Amino acid sequence: MKTIVFIKEVPETPDGVKISDSGQLAVDGDRAFLTDPIDPYSVETALKIREEKGGEVIVVSAGSTRAEKFLKEALAMGADEAVLLSGAEIEGGDPTATARALAAAVRKSGDFDLLVVGDRAADDNSAVVGPVLGQLLDIPVLTYVSEVREVDADTIRVVRTLEKGREVVESSLPAVVSVVKGIHEPRYPSLLGIRKASKREVPKWTAADLGEDPARLGAAGSPTRMRSLAPPPAPSGVEMIEGEVEEAAKTLVAKIIDRKVL
Amino acid sequence: MSRSIWVIAERGASGVSRTTKEILGKAGELAGEGGMTAVYCGADASGIAEELQRYGAGRVCLLVDGAFEHYNADQFVHALAALAREKDPEIILVPGSMNGRELAAALAAALGGGAVQECIDIRRDGDAVLADRAFLGGNLTAVVENRSEGPKVFSVRPKAFPLPAEDAGNAADIEEVTPVLREGGSRTKRVEFLADEGKTVNLTDADVIVSGGRGLGTAEGFDVIRELADVLGGAVGASRAVVDNGWISYPHQVGQTGKTVKPKLYIACGISGAIQHLAGMRTSDTIVAINKDENAPIFKVAHFGIVGDLFEVVPQLTARFREALQG
Numbered sequence A: 001m002k003t004i005v006f007i008k009e010v011p012e013t014p015d016g017v018k019i020s021d022s023g024q025l026a027v028d029g030d031r032a033f034l035t036d037p038i039d040p041y042s043v044e045t046a047l048k049i050r051e052e053k054g055g056e057v058i059v060v061s062a063g064s065t066r067a068e069k070f071l072k073e074a075l076a077m078g079a080d081e082a083v084l085l086s087g088a089e090i091e092g093g094d095p096t097a098t099a100r101a102l103a104a105a106v107r108k109s110g111d112f113d114l115l116v117v118g119d120r121a122a123d124d125n126s127a128v129v130g131p132v133l134g135q136l137l138d139i140p141v142l143t144y145v146s147e148v149r150e151v152d153a154d155t156i157r158v159v160r161t162l163e164k165g166r167e168v169v170e171s172s173l174p175a176v177v178s179v180v181k182g183i184h185e186p187r188y189p190s191l192l193g194i195r196k197a198s199k200r201e202v203p204k205w206t207a208a209d210l211g212e213d214p215a216r217l218g219a220a221g222s223p224t225r226m227r228s229l230a231p232p233p234a235p236s237g238v239e240m241i242e243g244e245v246e247e248a249a250k251t252l253v254a255k256i257i258d259r260k261v262l
Numbered sequence B: 001m002s003r004s005i006w007v008i009a010e011r012g013a014s015g016v017s018r019t020t021k022e023i024l025g026k027a028g029e030l031a032g033e034g035g036m037t038a039v040y041c042g043a044d045a046s047g048i049a050e051e052l053q054r055y056g057a058g059r060v061c062l063l064v065d066g067a068f069e070h071y072n073a074d075q076f077v078h079a080l081a082a083l084a085r086e087k088d089p090e091i092i093l094v095p096g097s098m099n100g101r102e103l104a105a106a107l108a109a110a111l112g113g114g115a116v117q118e119c120i121d122i123r124r125d126g127d128a129v130l131a132d133r134a135f136l137g138g139n140l141t142a143v144v145e146n147r148s149e150g151p152k153v154f155s156v157r158p159k160a161f162p163l164p165a166e167d168a169g170n171a172a173d174i175e176e177v178t179p180v181l182r183e184g185g186s187r188t189k190r191v192e193f194l195a196d197e198g199k200t201v202n203l204t205d206a207d208v209i210v211s212g213g214r215g216l217g218t219a220e221g222f223d224v225i226r227e228l229a230d231v232l233g234g235a236v237g238a239s240r241a242v243v244d245n246g247w248i249s250y251p252h253q254v255g256q257t258g259k260t261v262k263p264k265l266y267i268a269c270g271i272s273g274a275i276q277h278l279a280g281m282r283t284s285d286t287i288v289a290i291n292k293d294e295n296a297p298i299f300k301v302a303h304f305g306i307v308g309d310l311f312e313v314v315p316q317l318t319a320r321f322r323e324a325l326q327g
């Protein structure tokens, strides 16, 4: 079983997040970054499958060289290999352009059984990359997966948690799975794992290595473009209801009834 | 001839889903001469076309086949992409439910472009089509242009647009189209559906949400929250702190890493109002905060606030609402 997991660096806070000249999400360089909070869950999902079925886990990220640190965190958790897709032609794309680079990396790395992504990234929140990988690689996609029930050589059975309930779905492999938080509690990397990972060299692939048309990658290849990015409008101000509890409750209920929201 | 605007119709609990209707209203505003077409994939389309027509569709396109009994990206995307290649709509609007978001992203990719997800507004600027959407879990709002060369796909967040009035007099051209299905069938198969405990977890559709945070002290603290929610016919929400504590399950979580909600009334009890929580609920129509700390940040986004012990205030509110709503 060969599983490829996709992880992503995200800014720690909204401060310093801005639009690049080409209308994409960018962050002032001196800000702190984290691995996306969903990433450890994605990595854990792949490690659990490897424990049961054997095989290997490869972690891939497209982004700046900063992301190497987070790939090493995944290696420290137990992933076998890591690859960073980097360079001006790949960085700074929208989720669709990024997915094209990721798909090209998957093709380059040969046969595989499973791709694991997070349900949505913490910065762009777009939930685009998983379904796009499915289309580009012509494999089925299973989104919002909260449980992997069974994996065989060529099928996977998962639980998708949707608005009104849980759907148990079976799919052929290879497939893309997008996981939600809480699917498996991520393990902590061992000290030995951290030490070994810190010494590893993470291979870096550029657009040229991927053999993908640069016009389809990065900012140049992005079908969406931001025109502005700003905090939402400030709230109108609170009306505090004073007085004894009973009185206050009465006043508040009257005000809410007045607003005709019920 | 100018190109059409498509609305992908989704089935709800009874008939067409509410978000579909909201989007039909918006599509009517955006549509030019090319008009607005509602497209429905299902195993059974009875009553659907008539309902879509009452909500303003100029044309209704029905793709009926057993392969569409349950949503599955394989067949839905294949059939819709084939039809879109043939008819070449300018814009495709998709209800932003979880499956809808998956569909929008995959359909846009199948057509060579990219989707803009969970839009809260869509408008034109000359030849450009722009959408507003949240980034970083609602901490920032962006105006995004969809420059896809083919059809421009957008998914639309529930309650982004008002429910349009029904018009029994509107007449639509209703057409049944034989869908182009995926050869070899769907690669995914629904084995089972386990329905949730009901409306209590369906935060996205709820008009009223009563949420509890760490101020509840224990899992049993949720009893007072549930009572108030019951009286108001609302759903129960929660902060991440209490979900992490195991006091309530993850589907109840509101915020950056939980659900984004926009009820008519949101009552936050014993929730401090961390930025990640606010991200998921700050656009609610009316926000009420109950907290014993007058400096809690939740009061910054609330419309009404009471400083006090929630175990005293909430039962009082429950009693008063019960009186007011029965009277």
Ligand SMILES: Cc1cc2nc3c(=O)[nH]c(=O)nc-3n(C[C@H](O)[C@H](O)[C@H](O)COP(=O)(O)OP(=O)(O)OC[C@H]3O[C@@H](n4cnc5c(N)ncnc54)[C@H](O)[C@@H]3O)c2cc1C
Binding pocket: A037, B212, B213, B214, B215, B216, B238, B239, B240, B241, B242, B253, B254, B255, B256, B257, B258, B259, B269, B270, B271, B272, B273, B274, B275, B276, B277, B280, B290, B291, B292, B293, B296, B308, B309, B310, B311
């Ligand atoms: C990456 C990331 C993502 C996150 N995502 C989310 C998310 O999606 N949703 C979310 O909610 N949080 C999220 N958080 C966590 C968030 O930062 C806060 O830790 C969390 O929201 C706090 O929950 P709380 O308000 O219940 O608890 P606290 O912050 O501990 O607040 C408890 C409040 O209850 C009040 N209180 C105590 N007793 C009483 C009483 N008897 N009566 C009245 N008031 C009382 C206190 O004054 C206090 O204000 C996220 C954090 C990170 C880092």
Ligand SMILES: Nc1ncnc2c1ncn2[C@@H]1O[C@H](COP(=O)(O)O)[C@@H](O)[C@H]1O
Binding pocket: A006, A007, A008, A036, A038, A042, A060, A061, A062, A063, A095, A098, A102, A116, A117, A118, A119, A120, A121, A122, A124, A125, A126, A127, A128, A129, A130
């Ligand atoms: N730059 C990237 N590098 C690697 N994986 C990514 C990248 N961007 C997105 N992904 C993956 O796609 C998921 C969903 O991202 P998004 O579609 O941007 O919301 C993330 O959780 C990652 O698994």
